[in-house]
Amino acid sequence: MSDEQEDDIILAELDDDELVLQMHDDLYDGLKEEIEEGVNILLERGWTPYKILTEALVAGMKVVGDDFRDGILFVPEVLLAANAMKAGMFILKPLLVETGAPKMGKMVIGTVKGDIHDIGKNLVAMMMEGAGFEIRDLGINNPVEDYIAALEEEKADILGMSALLTTTMPYMKVVIDTMKEKGIRDDYIILVGGAPLNEEFGRAIGADAYCRDAAVAVETAKSFMSRKHNRAAEA
Amino acid sequence: MRPDDNTLTERGLAPLGGTRARILLLACGALAHEVLALKQLNGWDHMDLACLPAKLHLYPEKIPQAVEEAVLRHRAQYDEIFVLYADCGTGGLLAAKCAALGVDMLEGPHCYSFFEGNDIFASRGDAEMTAFYLTDFLVRQFDAFVWRPLGLDRHPELRDTYFGNYRKLVYLSQTSDATLETLARDHARRLRLEYEHRHTGFGDLARELTQKA
Numbered sequence: 001m002s003d004e005q006e007d008d009i010i011l012a013e014l015d016d017d018e019l020v021l022q023m024h025d026d027l028y029d030g031l032k033e034e035i036e037e038g039v040n041i042l043l044e045r046g047w048t049p050y051k052i053l054t055e056a057l058v059a060g061m062k063v064v065g066d067d068f069r070d071g072i073l074f075v076p077e078v079l080l081a082a083n084a085m086k087a088g089m090f091i092l093k094p095l096l097v098e099t100g101a102p103k104m105g106k107m108v109i110g111t112v113k114g115d116i117h118d119i120g121k122n123l124v125a126m127m128m129e130g131a132g133f134e135i136r137d138l139g140i141n142n143p144v145e146d147y148i149a150a151l152e153e154e155k156a157d158i159l160g161m162s163a164l165l166t167t168t169m170p171y172m173k174v175v176i177d178t179m180k181e182k183g184i185r186d187d188y189i190i191l192v193g194g195a196p197l198n199e200e201f202g203r204a205i206g207a208d209a210y211c212r213d214a215a216v217a218v219e220t221a222k223s224f225m226s227r228k229h230n231r232a233a234e235a
Numbered sequence: 236m237r238p239d240d241n242t243l244t245e246r247g248l249a250p251l252g253g254t255r256a257r258i259l260l261l262a263c264g265a266l267a268h269e270v271l272a273l274k275q276l277n278g279w280d281h282m283d284l285a286c287l288p289a290k291l292h293l294y295p296e297k298i299p300q301a302v303e304e305a306v307l308r309h310r311a312q313y314d315e316i317f318v319l320y321a322d323c324g325t326g327g328l329l330a331a332k333c334a335a336l337g338v339d340m341l342e343g344p345h346c347y348s349f350f351e352g353n354d355i356f357a358s359r360g361d362a363e364m365t366a367f368y369l370t371d372f373l374v375r376q377f378d379a380f381v382w383r384p385l386g387l388d389r390h391p392e393l394r395d396t397y398f399g400n401y402r403k404l405v406y407l408s409q410t411s412d413a414t415l416e417t418l419a420r421d422h423a424r425r426l427r428l429e430y431e432h433r434h435t436g437f438g439d440l441a442r443e444l445t446q447k448a
Binding site for chain 2: 005063075076077078079083113115116117118119140141163166167169195196197198201
């Protein structure tokens, strides 16, 4: 999406629709400062933080996610786009608290014990937050006790676990089995992800779903939450 | 003739052939030099070597299918095929594929582990969680496997995103080569990680090939 004319574009001179499209391009190109500028311009024009988040940032990241899935974009470009989105969200986050935004549910997320890899986990956390989920990010190297304590403290709806290594991914089963022993497994939606995982592994360990990327994680979480709400309404 | 690293990374290696060869070692290109060294050292003329491109490791999900295609392509010419891959990030899918094909493969999660010895590697456990490993091949092919694919040549600012949780680079050497050690130390400097060198030799690779021979 980059072209040589971009240097000449003055964001403040664009109308709203043009600016949002330009922000999608800037997100795609990982241009953090331009995203910050775009967010501030839209705020000055009276856009609500939630509208900026969904229409300018999340919609732009969806293009990035789709092109990553289709092999058009690669990890470095996705990370640059994510960093740009994060910068925009940093401005919006306190304002979202003040002005309110739909709350989709609460997720506890973390990389499992023995594993320090957090790139995928961070992307999922960011996209879930963008989709309206509250996130408690436990970081890396989490033992089962940390997951369970956080789930209970937060009264969370969803547990997200990530692993990058073949040697650490079995620990997800330790967490789920411990939750079963404690009789709390069915209180939570459990989503798992990470490069060496697959659907079969997710099923085998008793997770609710394996999510191959951040976009799938968001859609899966939304779908499970809506089923949960339906069940609650029927009860 | 010694195959060059770029060819092993990008294209792999066709079977070398030989009338006495009964066993095909179907290896990752990253293991070619070590396997050829062991073959020569032990006079294993009944073992032939073919390699898949080492760059498959950048997309581990493609490894099982690539192995399957190679096994089916070559199996009529040999009594046995031995797959020289560990799990290599396939999450058990390569083991399942090899079992379905009726061929053996190396034990362990990846080459760092079997070069050091799977038992020793496993015993290090969480103490080595923050270690980033390189072998001889990866020291030589660092730019092709680490620096460029991660975009660090174009976006050095991503260093912390990738390596912020790592503490040290551990060079597990198969050969004693001062040039490689200097290079490995430089890779650690570029990644801003502490440096540690451990000489492993061929580890479990030698043991498993000896059993097969």
